[in-house]
Amino acid sequence: MKSRNLRLLKTYMLGLLTRLEQLLTAIAMMKELTPRSRDYLVSFGECMSTRIFTAYLNKIGIKARQYDAFDMGIITTDDFTNADILEATYPAVAKRLYEDWIKEPAIPIVTGFLGKGWKLGAITTLGRGGSDLTATTIGKALGLREIQVWKDVDGVLTCDPNIHPAAKPVPHLTFEEAAELAYFGAQVLHPQSMKPASESDIPVRVKNSYNPQAPGTIITKERDLSKAVLTSIVLKSNITMLDIVSTRMLGQHGFLAKVFSIFNDLRISVDSVATSEVSVSVTLDPKKLPCDDLIREESELDHLVEELEKIAVVNLLQKRSIISLIGNVERSSLILEKAFSVLRNNGVNVQMISQGASKVNISLVVDDSKAKQCVQALHSAFFENEESHFPSR
Structure with a gap:
């Protein structure tokens, strides 16, 4: 039985490699890699590695069964390279795994970050964190x-x-x-x-x-957050900050709506926002601009500024970093008091501050050149000096 399974594995792997060679030849001839072709291309590694691992487990006496996520019931939108999982996935995955387990119990070995588009039926990928998303999807389906x-x-x-x-x-x-x-x-x-x-x-x-x-x-x-102050400090480097000030009088109706409609029209999302009646400061990640390659980032920013300047004075500030303080924001005054004291002692000027609607995050914008120094100093103050911890209420 074992030798037969190994022969089947070898035959399947050779078939996969043949299809992979055909795909790569077609891409080379066309000199074009579409999102759909890319998703199909990157699926080969998962399909092969899960079969090899399943064969190894069975060889050492641990009963295992391999699954391709796109054939197991993980159904997604047709957004290649960044598909969303649809609700139909959960009953489909549960039905398949439970039925197979009842017939013959075996550990499921599932390909990560892959799915099947519900309209086109093509292989899709789930974007960054897709393997973890596969795990949590299966966990939800099975109610683990x-x-x-x-x-x-x-x-x-x-x-x-x-x-x-x-x-x-x-x-x-x-x-x-x-x-x-x-x-x-x-x-x-x-x-x-x-x-x-x-x-x-x-x-x-x-x-x-x-x-x-x-x-x-x-x-x-x-x-329980009653004794918590700060949970973690996160740094997001090389972001861009825009100061946008209305060219009209105070109380101009609809200014913020116009600003964010421009971002919407250009399909640009922002990280942090700080607003007043006639001005708004935002940060955005240049790597997430809707452009085809890194070379076009600057032109996309120029286009954004050009549109915003029709209604406002715009100041574009690049090479900035967001330092996010994640923790108990019910104690935000204490967190900010300590954070600003640390930054002042290190000669750092905070250029923007934003508290998210989640109420667990305070974000500070500083120059890239000072950012790592800030994180080190803040970590020392909040997590390493015992005498610096705030007393619990």
């Missing part, structure tokens, strides 16, 4: 007690260890905190990947593949 995602760090950390080696694991987070951390630059999780678990109130535990004994970080819908 806990979902685990395995990384190369001991959970979510108090800051990026590449910026400050004293970063330490955060034992407990809410989904809201995790989403803010991810959106503003933390690389461990992607906010979209947590959505199925959050909707189903299933805890997610982040573990370290290289240190399985570490408890990791548990993410739940709620946690």
